Amino acid sequence: xxxxxxxxxxxxxxxxxxxxxxxxxxxxxxxxxxxxxxxxxxxxxxxxxxxxxxxxxxxxxxxxxxxxxxxxxxxxxxxxxxxxxxxxxxxxxxxxxxxxxxxxxxxxxxxxxxxxxxxxxxxxxxxxxxxxxxxxxxxxxxxxxxxxxxxxxxxxxxxxxxxxxxxxxxxxxxxxxxxxxxxxxxxxxxxxxxxxxxxxxxxxxxxxxxxxxxxxxxxxxxx
Numbered sequence: 135x136x137x138x139x140x141x142x143x144x145x146x147x148x149x150x151x152x153x154x155x156x157x158x159x160x161x162x163x164x165x166x167x168x169x170x171x172x173x174x175x176x177x178x179x180x181x182x183x184x185x186x187x188x189x190x191x192x193x194x195x196x197x198x199x200x201x202x203x204x205x206x207x208x209x210x211x212x213x214x215x216x217x218x219x220x221x222x223x224x225x226x227x228x229x230x231x232x233x234x235x236x237x238x239x240x241x242x243x244x245x246x247x248x249x250x251x252x253x254x255x256x257x258x259x260x261x262x263x264x265x266x267x268x269x270x271x272x273x274x275x276x277x278x279x280x281x282x283x284x285x286x287x288x289x290x291x292x293x294x295x296x297x298x299x300x301x302x303x304x305x306x307x308x309x310x311x312x313x314x315x316x317x318x319x320x321x322x323x324x325x326x327x328x329x330x331x332x333x334x335x336x337x338x339x340x341x342x343x344x345x346x347x348x349x350x351x352x353x354x355x356x357x
Contacts, residue, residue: 135180135247137159138174138182140185140193159243197228208231210242230252277341291312300352307350308351
């Protein structure tokens with residue numbers, strides 16, 4: 135299991151890294167939001183320990199980036215013990231758990247293992263919509279007995295739509311899902327292109343993507 139800890143308190147962070155290493159867990163250490171971005175750009179993690187107050191901003195900003203980009207890596211937020219507002223906001227932004235400072239190393243490790251077990255169970259799940267079967271773990275899909283050949287953007291778009299099947303998602307929300315905080319040189323109209331591509335893949339099946347002007351797009355079954 136590989137963990138990323140984003141924490142600028144050196145003594146605290148080094149203590150956690152050492153404790154996790156003794157338990158057989160690998161833990162990389164980032165002291166800022168920017169360092170955490172660099173680590174995540176080259177390495178996938180089973181879970182992230184994320185402090186809220188960091189030298190170059192709030193850990194919540196990194197959490198938002200991850201969730202907007204459909205990254206569901208389990209995140210354990212570290213908060214000041216008395217900061218209820220921070221805890222509530224962290225959970226609202228998509229944190230999976232939180233732990234107040236100071237904390238016991240054994241509790242931190244136990245919470246991490248629980249998050250990773252829960253995530254593994256979630257990733258094994260599939261979503262079925264008519265003849266469409268979607269696997270959460272690797273964003274793969276089958277239409278009947280045939281696999282769908284999806285690009286990374288198409289898979290991200292399908293992921294957002296099928297997780298909210300029956301609901302209309304706005305073009306702006308889908309744009310954030312596909313491009314997140316990238317410096318993308320495309321506008322929101324790019325969503326129409328990817329919607330058209332997915333519709334072509336579903337042509338002739340019982341699955342359809344419908345449009346409600348001014349509202350957004352929805353995936354569901356053909357009437």
